Amino acid sequence: MNHLLARFDVQFPSFHLDVELDVPMSGITAIFGPSGSGKTTLLRCLAGLEQAPNGFIQLGEEVWQNERLGRCVPLYQRPIGYVFQEPRLFPHYDVRANLLYGYKRVPPHARRITPAQVVEILGIEHLLERRIHKLSGGEQQRVAIGRALLTSPKLLLLDEPLASLDIQRKQELLPYIRQLHEHLHIPVLYVSHAIAEILQLADRVVLLKDGKITAAGALNEMITSLKFRGHFAGHRVGAVLDARVAAHDAEYGLTQLEFNGQSLFVPLQSVAVGNLVRVHILSNDVSLVLGKTIVPTSVLNILEATIVEIQEANQSSVDVLLDIGTSLVASITKRSLMSLGLKPGQRVFAHIKAVALNEELME
Numbered sequence: 001m002n003h004l005l006a007r008f009d010v011q012f013p014s015f016h017l018d019v020e021l022d023v024p025m026s027g028i029t030a031i032f033g034p035s036g037s038g039k040t041t042l043l044r045c046l047a048g049l050e051q052a053p054n055g056f057i058q059l060g061e062e063v064w065q066n067e068r069l070g071r072c073v074p075l076y077q078r079p080i081g082y083v084f085q086e087p088r089l090f091p092h093y094d095v096r097a098n099l100l101y102g103y104k105r106v107p108p109h110a111r112r113i114t115p116a117q118v119v120e121i122l123g124i125e126h127l128l129e130r131r132i133h134k135l136s137g138g139e140q141q142r143v144a145i146g147r148a149l150l151t152s153p154k155l156l157l158l159d160e161p162l163a164s165l166d167i168q169r170k171q172e173l174l175p176y177i178r179q180l181h182e183h184l185h186i187p188v189l190y191v192s193h194a195i196a197e198i199l200q201l202a203d204r205v206v207l208l209k210d211g212k213i214t215a216a217g218a219l220n221e222m223i224t225s226l227k228f229r230g231h232f233a234g235h236r237v238g239a240v241l242d243a244r245v246a247a248h249d250a251e252y253g254l255t256q257l258e259f260n261g262q263s264l265f266v267p268l269q270s271v272a273v274g275n276l277v278r279v280h281i282l283s284n285d286v287s288l289v290l291g292k293t294i295v296p297t298s299v300l301n302i303l304e305a306t307i308v309e310i311q312e313a314n315q316s317s318v319d320v321l322l323d324i325g326t327s328l329v330a331s332i333t334k335r336s337l338m339s340l341g342l343k344p345g346q347r348v349f350a351h352i353k354a355v356a357l358n359e360e361l362m363e
Contacts, residue, residue, distance in 0.1 A: 265300045307323075
């Protein structure tokens with residue numbers, strides 16, 4: 001069983017956490033919700049920092065907690081790496097000593113991650129001899145993540161690690177977080193209430209509200225669901241796609257991407273053919289056409305699509321859920337809806353005016 005299973009029913013004086021969690025042991029799972037929804041409390045229960053009577057946790061074949069059977073593995077015996085909002089590093093140690101603090105406490109036979117791996121992935125070799133107070137906020141968080149990784153965890157918990165950073169530092173740290181599961185194959189639970197972070201990092205999303213899980217699923221499935229788009233208010237995301245680089249056209253400054261048999265063109269990228277990149281399409285940048293365009297158009301990205309569902313977005317516009325081999329949402333006016341006579345099941349062509357690369361998206 002390659003899943004993390006957990007059940008918690010914890011009553012606090014002014015808050016009730018009642019969740020059942022089931023996520024694959026791969027990639028980055030975002031725990032997303034407004035402040036006060038129980039995100040940090042859920043992570044603390046998983047780590048054993050919060051007492052959870054009736055709690056249950058199973059990672060793969062290992063049961064860490066099953067209160068009905070009287071089993072509860074103590075915090076220090078759970079192979080979990082935990083990174084808080086603040087780095088919580090030892091100020092009297094340099095970076096190297098901070099990194100090795102957890103590593104030395106792991107028995108040699110249980111060490112699955114080496115200091116050299118962590119230093120390379122996080123790009124901190126030039127920082128090893130520095131004292132903590134001489135690091136930027138982003139550098140401190142990289143070291144904190146490195147220290148957690150060197151405990152050789154089987155699960156990494158990141159509790160809003162970018163919350164105290166400015167936009168520039170966030171953008172610096174995000175690529176390193178993305179690389180963690182790619183290189184080390186450690187499942188990551190990432191807590192945030194910032195949708196821009198989720199869109200850049202997550203493979204799947206768990207929506208949390210008032211201590212309860214309201215929905216869970218793959219990232220693109222969640223953000224394009226007309227039922228749950230309200231949870232991502234303020235971000236008119238039409239799709240988040242992980243596409244493979246198919247070719248480069250240096251003459252015209254374009255890179256061709258492929259996903260599910262369809263192609264997209266973006267400005268020329270310095271990414272090797274065959275590699276994956278994440279792209280974002282805003283719903284307002286998608287227009288719908290009933291047939292193939294005979295007259296030449298400047299729009300490069302035209303995808304065949306089938307209308308799945310139509311839902312009112314506000315007084316003047318509607319969201320149209322499309323199937324392009326994956327889900328895509330187009331936001332159009334009600335007048336356009338009526339004049340085109342659009343309805344579910346209809347074949348249309350989606351004209352995409354702009355495609356943003358992952359690194360271009362930030363609040």
